[in-house]
Amino acid sequence: MRSEGSSLLLKLSALGGLVFLHGPLAIILLYAFTTEGKSYQFPPPGLTLQWFAVAWNRPDIWAALTLSVNVALIATGLALVLGTLAAAALSRTRFWGRDNVSLLLILPLALPGIITGIALRSAFNLMDLPYSVFTIVLGHATFCIVVVYNNAVARFRRLSPSLVEASFDLGADAFQTFRHVVLPNIGTALLAGGMLAFALSFDEVIVTTFTAGQQTTLPIWMLNELVRPRDRPVTNVVAVLVMAVTFFPILAAYWLTREGEHVAGGSR
């Protein structure tokens, strides 16, 4: 039997953990509205929306935001195509070394970003590849593929192979089979994987620092701002923006895969 005391202690420590994790986020949110521009004075002397206007008029923020969105979109698109193909191949066929290929695909997510970053940087150097948006995209795609792959492979495994055979049997070609049978069954998994990939790419710092040249993505811009403070609350405004852009896709991905589980379970 569980005693009331340990249960209360458990609840308190859980609450403490959540506050420790999310308290700083609340502080960032609060200081995006402070009237004091130089220091983190508590409580803030007053609240204002002026920093949002300041941020809106800063071309460097716009440039960083545009770059981040572009990189995230391209990396996600690349990951959707390659991740789905890899998942389809590895879940539907058996071949020698399949498990090793699967491990190698997942590795970039487990590998520390700094290793991936250094490895890619030296590879780009060896290939005489100039650092550009392209190299950032390649860096991000390494871990974006993993999340798309993981989502897609789980769904492919639940997809009965006879569905694809039935489609061919009824006269459909490969494209029609993909469009009418495979895609509707893995669609939510791809959307979820894509959104997670987008969110991961959008706030990535470590791999980006190694693979970017002069380009500044939004997280890199924020890092620079912390070292050379200039209108501190503007940085907080951008932080709030990053939170919003990454939070909602992750939430949506969660809901989509939850619904997917339900649908798949129901059809059994």
Next chain:
Amino acid sequence: MTSPSTTAVLFQNVTRHFGTVRAVDGVDLKIEQGEFFAMLGPSGSGKTTCLRLIAGFEQPTAGHIEIFNETAEGLAPNRRDVNTVFQDYALFPHMTVLDNVAYGLMVRGVSRPDRERRAREALSLVRLEGMDARRPAQLSGGQRQRVALARALVNRPKVLLLDEPLGALDLKLREDMQEELRRLHKQLGLTFVFVTHDQGEALSMADRVAVFNQGRIVQVGTPEDIYQRPTTRFVAEFVGSSNVLTPDEAPRFGGVSHWTSLRPEAILIGSAAEAMDIRQPAEVVDQQFQGAMRKTLLKINGREVWSLAPAAQALEAGRTVTVGWAQGALHAMKGEGAHV
């Protein structure tokens, strides 16, 4: 139906290997147009692989296949006038019943009103009406089976392939669907090729049966042929349990020195045995009541054999009785060989 002698499916020395496994090993086969043809065998005997070779999901390692006089090797499944009812039905879970049935027409570019009309016709053919808007998950096993049938029939295939289509149904539904399939076969005049491991199903439904074992066809014939004149010990034992006598034992039972099959229902006990050509004393070893019959284990000439006695003929173990059978009930076979 055109002339009854048209060959629907032809296999010439067809072989399919998976690595070192010879799933199908030199099969010759000729299925006539309009036939209800059963492929019967234990699991792993190659019957399902043969079906998949006709459907086009597998390609032969060697040999030649024709479907209505057209070479089938290298022809993709979507280029064959052949449709399949899958063992797990393989209904598209994200589509309604109507869209499932109309799928084959949709991918061929038939307009929506047309394909929905034809899909409804196919559904009424299998007597499943008023379920158009449901999803497969909302149907019972028997209803899914009917959707799968309608979906395969809507394309008007030349050959309908059925892969253990009744395996997932309970007994009562199975019997209903057996009748349903026979009715459909008569009504449509199509060639049906049916895979099953259930000998009762094959015997009761098919015009002809091919018995498979270890990748080969052991015997092809009408259900009566297969049952009454098995050519090998394997067929005798797999198709309805038979008493198989060794060449040594057969003469003592009134036969010749060959591997010999003696069906349990041919062995009569007591007064019923009086009129038989061959009569012998026997000891009752055991009896199992089975409703219509009593399965009786007898010891004749030191050899245990099964007999089917009428339900009314209860016999206690240890009793000595007279048993008898007709000379013609002893069927000599070509050999013992499991797959000769």
